[in-house]
Amino acid sequence: PYWHSVEGTDIVTVWLALDDSTVQNGCMKVIPTSHEGYPDLEMRKTDGRDLLGVEVQVTAELEERAAPVELKAGDLSIHDSFILHGSDANTSDRRRAGYTMRYANANTVHVDLAEHWVPVYQVRGTAKNATGEYIDLRPTHSADG
Structure with missing residues (x-):
C-alpha cells in the first residue's frame, strides 16, 4: 500500500467521496495515533505513479494497525494531515473518486512547489511567511460596505 504524510502546521484534510469508497475498491486507510509522530520512519520518493510522489516506509507492525475509512458517495472524511x-x-471495476481540500493556517509554507505544485488559495488572514506562491482570494472590501 501507499502511505504518505505532508509537511506544515495545523493542516486538516477534508476528503469528499464522489463515489462509494470501500475496501474492495481501495478506500483510504489510516494508522490511528500516527499524527502524534513517527520520527523513525523513512520518507522516500516513489516512481511517480501515485498522486504525491512520496511515501513513508511503514513497518509491518504499523500496517497491522491500519484502519479502513469506508465512505458512501457524499460522505466526508476529515483528518489531521499528519x-x-x-x-x-x-483493482475493482468500480471508480473511487473523491475531492480533496486542505485547510491550513496562514503560517504554513509550501516547501516543495517545484516538484509538487498544487494551487494554494489564501482566503483570510495575513501570511507571515508569504512567498507569493498562493492565489489571494481574500475579499477586497469589508462586508460593512
Missing part, C-alpha cells in the same frame, strides 16, 4: 494515510490500488 496522520499516516494511504490506500491500496483499486
